[in-house]
Amino acid sequence: MAVSLRPDHELHDFQVPKALFRQANLINGNWIGVDAGRAIEVSNPATGGLIGLVPETDREGVRAAIEAAHASFRSWRKTLAGERAQLLKRIHASVMQHQEPLARLLTLEQGKPLSEARAEIAYAASYFEWFAEEARRTYGELIPTQRADRRMLVIKEPVGVTATITPWNFPSAMLARKIAPALAAGCTVVSKPAEATPFSALALGAIAQEAGLPPGVWNIVTGVPAEIGSELCGSPLVRKLSFTGSTQTGKLIMRQCSETLKRLSLELGGNAPFVVFESADIDAAVRGAIASKYRNAGQTCVCVNRFLVHDRVHDEFAEKLVHASKALRLGEGLDDQTEVGPLINDDAVAKVMRHVRDACERGGEVACGGELDSRGGTFFLPTVIVGAKPEMVLAQEETFGPVAAIFRFKTETEAVALANDTRSGLAAYFYSRDLSQIWRVAEQIEAGMVGINEAMISSEVIPFGGVKESGFGREGGSRGIDDYMHTKYLCLGGIG
Ligand code: ADP
Numbered sequence: 001m002a003v004s005l006r007p008d009h010e011l012h013d014f015q016v017p018k019a020l021f022r023q024a025n026l027i028n029g030n031w032i033g034v035d036a037g038r039a040i041e042v043s044n045p046a047t048g049g050l051i052g053l054v055p056e057t058d059r060e061g062v063r064a065a066i067e068a069a070h071a072s073f074r075s076w077r078k079t080l081a082g083e084r085a086q087l088l089k090r091i092h093a094s095v096m097q098h099q100e101p102l103a104r105l106l107t108l109e110q111g112k113p114l115s116e117a118r119a120e121i122a123y124a125a126s127y128f129e130w131f132a133e134e135a136r137r138t139y140g141e142l143i144p145t146q147r148a149d150r151r152m153l154v155i156k157e158p159v160g161v162t163a164t165i166t167p168w169n170f171p172s173a174m175l176a177r178k179i180a181p182a183l184a185a186g187c188t189v190v191s192k193p194a195e196a197t198p199f200s201a202l203a204l205g206a207i208a209q210e211a212g213l214p215p216g217v218w219n220i221v222t223g224v225p226a227e228i229g230s231e232l233c234g235s236p237l238v239r240k241l242s243f244t245g246s247t248q249t250g251k252l253i254m255r256q257c258s259e260t261l262k263r264l265s266l267e268l269g270g271n272a273p274f275v276v277f278e279s280a281d282i283d284a285a286v287r288g289a290i291a292s293k294y295r296n297a298g299q300t301c302v303c304v305n306r307f308l309v310h311d312r313v314h315d316e317f318a319e320k321l322v323h324a325s326k327a328l329r330l331g332e333g334l335d336d337q338t339e340v341g342p343l344i345n346d347d348a349v350a351k352v353m354r355h356v357r358d359a360c361e362r363g364g365e366v367a368c369g370g371e372l373d374s375r376g377g378t379f380f381l382p383t384v385i386v387g388a389k390p391e392m393v394l395a396q397e398e399t400f401g402p403v404a405a406i407f408r409f410k411t412e413t414e415a416v417a418l419a420n421d422t423r424s425g426l427a428a429y430f431y432s433r434d435l436s437q438i439w440r441v442a443e444q445i446e447a448g449m450v451g452i453n454e455a456m457i458s459s460e461v462i463p464f465g466g467v468k469e470s471g472f473g474r475e476g477g478s479r480g481i482d483d484y485m486h487t488k489y490l491c492l493g494g495i496g
Contacts, residue, residue, distance in 0.1 A: 029215025
């Protein structure tokens, strides 16, 4: 939409300082605001109220950002690992120092409960600390020589200009886990945050700049996704693209990047199974189910999408899950009592409703919830559906909402087959106290990450990523930085 310049909101009422509330893009160290040009309105999913505006950058703006990243790569790649580590540590400290206003800003634009937003900011900060440490450990190798006059070595180098495209469900953490390893490796970056949640990304940009990141090393642009995406994917100057988002957009990006054969990391949608075996501790399984299913109102890529429960413990698990689901407090994220916030927008509500309706038409039964809360809008009640079947849409597509669908099974073989009956393979969970079953199932399940008697599995120290159509590449952990580095072989001859 076209708008004229609007006064800078300071978000005083929400205790977000102006320095962290940037209605502008960061290009080559300059903040380019919304002048008389086009802008995107960002609104609060809980109230529908306007939070602020960000520029709808045109293709020229994206190219300027890429060129700034390309120019600054020459000097940034030469900085010492220790210098980059110090800078990342300063960013980590500053993010933690501003945890509260960053969390408020996150909740304002994303909707999640403040307690979850605070946890996300700490989680985002942890990537800066982790990769500050990893920056110093990008060791090469010396290969035992095959000829007396030769020495053979391997060194690691930054891949170059990196583009990041991130979603709205974890606007700070998903970005931090790309930015931190990229900067640690010596890459420069152009980031495109999601249009629903740009302010969290721009606030991190302001913090990085304040911490001393040189101009052009990290650029942030907002605008029409397909336009920015095609510029980033098509540019020969961009050597790597790291994307988190839907499988459909991931496939499009992969096709678009094929022309320039970019390195890719794709963290795409999941369809996580949560299997409760007969020997499981049912109370622990219910606690895990609540934590994983309703976090961020069911809008995480590792949220459980299908509960598979053994026939003999089915009724007990379902009853306890319904009881716990009904007890959850739904409300605005900024209210400290809230445990489940609103969905991101009306499209998300429509998708959840479509899944519930389809499940009912195919014989499923709503045990609780199943509709909008009495306050309406984007507030959907925590929902449990029993009698779920593989032919239902919710078994095949990620619902991305607070709907727990329960399937029944009788044998381990059947449970594993049901769990793997999806083209996705990001997270999977199962509860069992039978040690041989734990090994058997852990090895057979087709997922990049498996929670066994545990439903909260993410952390900066582990390799986060999927298999099958959930994508490839691993974020975090001891190998996370390798996704931003090339391996170069040097052969030194003529040694007398
Ligand atoms: P979701 O359904 O979760 O919004 P998307 O894959 O559409 O998932 O969004 C994830 C990120 O991908 C967002 O930053 C979004 O703006 C971006 N995106 C969407 N479409 C495109 C596209 N055609 N090219 C590049 N990025 C895109």
